[in-house]
Amino acid sequence: MPGIKTNYAYNLINTVSGLLFPLLTFPYAARVLLADGIGQVQFFTSIIAYISLFAGIGIPLYAVREIARVRDDAPGQAKTAVEILLLHFLLTLAGYAIVAVLCLTVAEIRADIPLFLLLSLQLFFTVIGCEWFYQGVEEFRYITVRNLIVKTVATVCLFIFVRTRDDLMLYALYTVLITAGNNIFNFFRLRKYVCGQSFSLKELDVFRHFRPALRIFVLNLITSIYVNLDTVMLGFISGATSVGYYTGATKLTRMLISIVTALGTVMIPKMSHLHASGNIPEFDRLARKSLSFANFLSLPMMAGLIILAPDLIYVFCGPDYAPAASTLRIIAPILLFIPLSNVTGIQILYPQGLEKFVIISTSAGAGLNFLLNLVLIPKFQQDGAAIATVAAEFTVTVTQAVIAAGFIPGRIFSRGYANYYVGTLLMSAVCAGIYSAGLPAIANIIVIPLAGALTYGLWLLLRKDSLAEEVLRTLSIRKP
Numbered sequence: 001m002p003g004i005k006t007n008y009a010y011n012l013i014n015t016v017s018g019l020l021f022p023l024l025t026f027p028y029a030a031r032v033l034l035a036d037g038i039g040q041v042q043f044f045t046s047i048i049a050y051i052s053l054f055a056g057i058g059i060p061l062y063a064v065r066e067i068a069r070v071r072d073d074a075p076g077q078a079k080t081a082v083e084i085l086l087l088h089f090l091l092t093l094a095g096y097a098i099v100a101v102l103c104l105t106v107a108e109i110r111a112d113i114p115l116f117l118l119l120s121l122q123l124f125f126t127v128i129g130c131e132w133f134y135q136g137v138e139e140f141r142y143i144t145v146r147n148l149i150v151k152t153v154a155t156v157c158l159f160i161f162v163r164t165r166d167d168l169m170l171y172a173l174y175t176v177l178i179t180a181g182n183n184i185f186n187f188f189r190l191r192k193y194v195c196g197q198s199f200s201l202k203e204l205d206v207f208r209h210f211r212p213a214l215r216i217f218v219l220n221l222i223t224s225i226y227v228n229l230d231t232v233m234l235g236f237i238s239g240a241t242s243v244g245y246y247t248g249a250t251k252l253t254r255m256l257i258s259i260v261t262a263l264g265t266v267m268i269p270k271m272s273h274l275h276a277s278g279n280i281p282e283f284d285r286l287a288r289k290s291l292s293f294a295n296f297l298s299l300p301m302m303a304g305l306i307i308l309a310p311d312l313i314y315v316f317c318g319p320d321y322a323p324a325a326s327t328l329r330i331i332a333p334i335l336l337f338i339p340l341s342n343v344t345g346i347q348i349l350y351p352q353g354l355e356k357f358v359i360i361s362t363s364a365g366a367g368l369n370f371l372l373n374l375v376l377i378p379k380f381q382q383d384g385a386a387i388a389t390v391a392a393e394f395t396v397t398v399t400q401a402v403i404a405a406g407f408i409p410g411r412i413f414s415r416g417y418a419n420y421y422v423g424t425l426l427m428s429a430v431c432a433g434i435y436s437a438g439l440p441a442i443a444n445i446i447v448i449p450l451a452g453a454l455t456y457g458l459w460l461l462l463r464k465d466s467l468a469e470e471v472l473r474t475l476s477i478r479k480p
Contacts, residue, residue: 129183
């Protein structure tokens with residue numbers, strides 16, 4: 001079984017490719033389709049995301065833990081995989097019934113039913129994909145190689161076929177393929193693990209997974225309120241253009257968040273297996289290390305995003321998206337809050353079966369997010385949604401750390417992270433000085449991150465920070 005560093009390296013490659021491909025494609029699509037076109041696709045995609053959430057009832061996250069727990073039992077693993085796959089398929093049929101009802105009753109959807117139906121293919125590809133299985137058995141090399149191939153093909157097709165505002169359907173097809181199309185390969189490859197294992201169809205108990213997955217569904221449902229509801233409420237209250245501005249800002253933010261949370265994808269099966277096997281000291285050690293890593297990486301990235309927001313929006317979205325610059329600066333703090341709550345909730349509490357604490361904290365954040373959206377969106381449009389999201393994520397992080405303190409090794413904020421706080425301040429001063437020189441936007445985007453990384457890294461190495469030294473050793477090229 002590959003180690004954490006190897007799996008993280010593969011998953012980081014996969015994550016970085018997930019950043020680079022949008023950096024190539026989103027600026028192009030934003031200029032061709034404009035804010036209203038991008039906003040329309042994102043609006044429908046957010047609705048489909050809700051349907052997918054209900055059809056999945058927590059299966060994607062629940063299944064990773066269950067597959068990891070039985071990975072040393074091949075027949076049991078195969079039986080569990082088939083049961084979860086069948087349950088997900090049955091629930092997705094109900095999801096398509098919801099799609100039909102929405103097409104017949106919601107005016108905004110009836111205005112472009114073909115686009116909505118095309119985007120709904122994500123439901124089908126998700127159910128056959130079994131991405132949870134390959135995460136549970138820690139096949140991150142396969143996941144990475146497969147994603148790179150599919151994304152490359154889809155990106156080439158985007159540049160060839162999406163040429164004007166009238167190609168909105170082709171852009172929607174690209175969205176489906178790049179997010180879920182590679183799941184076709186997953187389905188056929190699953191035979192490698194399932195075929196030939198000794199269990200009969202009579203032994204299958206599909207609905208034994210329903211209730212435990214439903215608990216994860218409650219968590220996912222609440223979380224999705226402040227992940228997708230801001231976009232949906234913007235679409236209904238302020239229109240597609242505001243959604244387009246908000247999408248430009250949040251895409252850039254969540255690209256960076258994914259770099260930090262890429263570790264979480266690797267840690268869930270690892271931590272679940274450690275806890276199930278009773279190796280608590282190693283569980284605690286890795287938990288503390290994950291918290292340090294989240295602070296180590298998130299703080300300087302958040303500061304850099306705030307400084308570079310106008311130039312990032314100009315370069316990657318275009319001059320028409322200028323109102324999104326303030327949105328990006330407002331929403332930047334979630335780059336710290338989301339990774340911290342991901343570590344405490346998903347990497348630490350969830351493998352222990354303590355998702356009740358995560359549900360309570362996310363409920364508090366979701367309720368606040370909904371209320372603030374109602375108050376702020378009508379007056380501040382996309383900026384109001386950004387304020388609501390930051391407040392929600394901060395609430396989730398702090399509430400989780402307080403109510404589950406006895407089960408979380410270490411603290412999310414402590415003097416032990418002082419090197420990261422001071423290093424971020426020093427880096428910010430250097431980067432702000434360079435920004436004030438008035439360099440062209442593209443020059444700032446290249447020079448400022450390099451100068452910031454150098455300042456931050458040198459400070460941590462001078463302070464002999466153990467995590468910084470470990471990262472340096474990992475990146476060093478060693479001679480044989």
